[in-house]
Amino acid sequence: MSVLTIGELAKLAGTTVRAVRHYTAEGLIEEPPRDASGYRRYGTQALITVSRIRRLRDLGLSLEQIRGLLGEKPRSLDEALSTLDDELAGQERRISAQRKRIAELRTSTEDPEIPGELGEMLRRLEAAGVDQQLLRREKEAVLLVIVTSPDSVDRLTEAYRALWGSPGHQAAMVEFSRSFQALADEPEDSPEVERLVEKLLAGNPQLAEMAQGDLQENAGPMDALFLDFVDSFAPAQRRFMHVIAERVSRKEPK
Structure with a gap:
């Protein structure tokens, strides 16, 4: 039974109405039917899905990665986390190189735009x-x-x-x-x-x-x-x- 308004759903799932609408537009949750008053009402499955999306997003997974975890034949969460870990390791290397370059520039007079x-x-x-x-x-x-x-x-x-x-x-x-x-x-x-x-x-x-x-x-x-x-x-x-x-x-x- 669909009993929750979009605002109630967002509050219970710990997210925002805007995020729920975005997840709906992305096809991660189904657009619910409207009640007699014209309001869309969400049920238990929508609440569970939005809650999962929010927690997976907190881990740093992209919506596309999360999509693969929500289908009828979901990917392994461990596989998704391994992929994310590899991406974060790459970001760490790039950030480390950038910080090293910044440190070099701060101790020199070199212009990074015109070396x-x-x-x-x-x-x-x-x-x-x-x-x-x-x-x-x-x-x-x-x-x-x-x-x-x-x-x-x-x-x-x-x-x-x-x-x-x-x-x-x-x-x-x-x-x-x-x-x-x-x-x-x-x-x-x-x-x-x-x-x-x-x-x-x-x-x-x-x-x-x-x-x-x-x-x-x-x-x-x-x-x-x-x-x-x-x-x-x-x-x-x-x-x-x-x-x-x-x-x-x-x-x-x-």
Whole structure:
């Protein structure tokens, strides 16, 4: 005889109404008929099944594993627990490896997102006092190159080394970062854009030569991604980057 409402069933089984509905939707318990008042009434078998599901879930078994224990020809509980134990052992190994990696990172200055020399040079720029917002965007640009053009990473590392490898170059980058961030408050046609372009190219005559390889190899989808990235900057900053790209593309590599 079906006598329990869904709320009563959930309370007796030590679970929630939402869980009972989910078990029903998953086919683990049958949808009961409604009484004369339109309420669904559950019986003894539903209570026993929901109670079993809750206890097996507490052990960590998935609903799919539990399904195999509830059928007419149920699997062995020992077999299911052995499978679960193997899965937990695998999780323990992964967690142990992750915790070891976290411990290593906490005792080092390595950037887990940008490892190696690129990450080290970005940390040097940060230590030198480069504007934090520009440094964040520079990191985004590096990540974009790593994801979309991994073959260019070595060339990018060489460019960073040449441009910002020395303390003097890092100090110049600090000054440039402040000027570039100031462009965010300038109108798009500000003469400060051309002045900053000239200053950057004059201080880094090798910039055009280093850019030529990237301009020739990263055409196509990379162009669209570059434009999408540039569009996230302020108008005068966008114009600065477009002018720089145009200027270096007109120069021939030595």
